[in-house]
Amino acid sequence: xxxxxxxxxxxxAVTGGKVTxxxxxxxxxxxMYWYRQDTGHGLRLIHYSYVADSTEKGDIPDGYKASRPSxxxxxxxxxxxxxxxxxxxxxxxxxxxxxxxxxxxxxxxTVV
Amino acid sequence: QQKVxxxxxxxxxxxxxxxxxxxxxxxxxxDNFRWYRQHSGKGLEVLVSIFSDGEKEEGRFTAHLNRxxxxxxxxxxxxxxxxxxxxxxxxxxxxxxxxxxxxxGTQLVVKP
Numbered sequence: 001x002x003x004x005x006x007x008x009x010x011x012x013a014v015t016g017g018k019v020t021x022x023x024x025x026x027x028x029x030x031x032m033y034w035y036r037q038d039t040g041h042g043l044r045l046i047h048y049s050y051v052a053d054s055t056e057k058g059d060i061p062d063g064y065k066a067s068r069p070s071x072x073x074x075x076x077x078x079x080x081x082x083x084x085x086x087x088x089x090x091x092x093x094x095x096x097x098x099x100x101x102x103x104x105x106x107x108x109x110t111v112v
Numbered sequence: 113q114q115k116v117x118x119x120x121x122x123x124x125x126x127x128x129x130x131x132x133x134x135x136x137x138x139x140x141x142x143d144n145f146r147w148y149r150q151h152s153g154k155g156l157e158v159l160v161s162i163f164s165d166g167e168k169e170e171g172r173f174t175a176h177l178n179r180x181x182x183x184x185x186x187x188x189x190x191x192x193x194x195x196x197x198x199x200x201x202x203x204x205x206x207x208x209x210x211x212x213x214x215x216x217g218t219q220l221v222v223k224p
Contacts, residue, residue: 031209031210033211033212035214040216040217041216041217042116042118042200042214042215042216042217043200043202043214044214045211045212045213048209048211050209050210056209058211059113090155090156092212094204094210094212096206096210097143097144097204097205097206097210098143098144098161098163100158100161101146101158101204101212103155103156104155105154105155106155
């Protein structure tokens with residue numbers, strides 16, 4: 001069964017610290033995405049990738065880096081975490097345009 | 113950039129009454145459209161995916177797409193209290209690296 005696994009599922013980080021969120025998919029999908037969701041809002045795209053070893057900026061990339069070392073793995077990196085980055089982060093993968101999109105269960109990040 | 117607007121922001125219906133949610137978008141060249149449901153504190157559950165103008169039914173959920181009007185809707189037949197959740201409209205574009213754009217959601221409350 002198709003799956004997207006995020007780790008950790010929740011994390012508390014200190015301001016100024018480094019945070020790495022990991023995403024692993026077993027769907028053989030080319031496209032992977034990182035979104036953030038703030039309370040009461042939809043999902044906003046941070047970074048995405050359509051091939052290994054390459055990443056693209058989404059709509060809100062400032063303060064975030066991404067890494068796609070393999071087709072299966074896609075990481076989101078916060079080099080200097082800030083209070084404003086407290087949110088829920090979702091990873092997703094997809095194949096061709098009309099195939100299904102699979103989302104992970106989300107990572108709740110709290111920066112204190 | 114694709115803009116996605118959902119209405120209403122919140123909707124309260126009685127159990128068994130039809131619930132109708134709306135989504136307008138700015139670019140008619142979007143390739144596919146999806147409706148997701150998100151229960152409080154949970155992940156995304158895809159309800160309906162629609163690629164062509166017209167209607168697509170999945171159980172109690174029916175999506176209507178009209179590209180000329182830049183409009184896609186979701187109708188929930190015989191809603192139940194367990195359908196109380198945030199409903200997210202999303203669309204993606206093959207000519208934009210399969211990027212997926214989300215609306216901010218409609219909060220649906222179904223009263224017994």
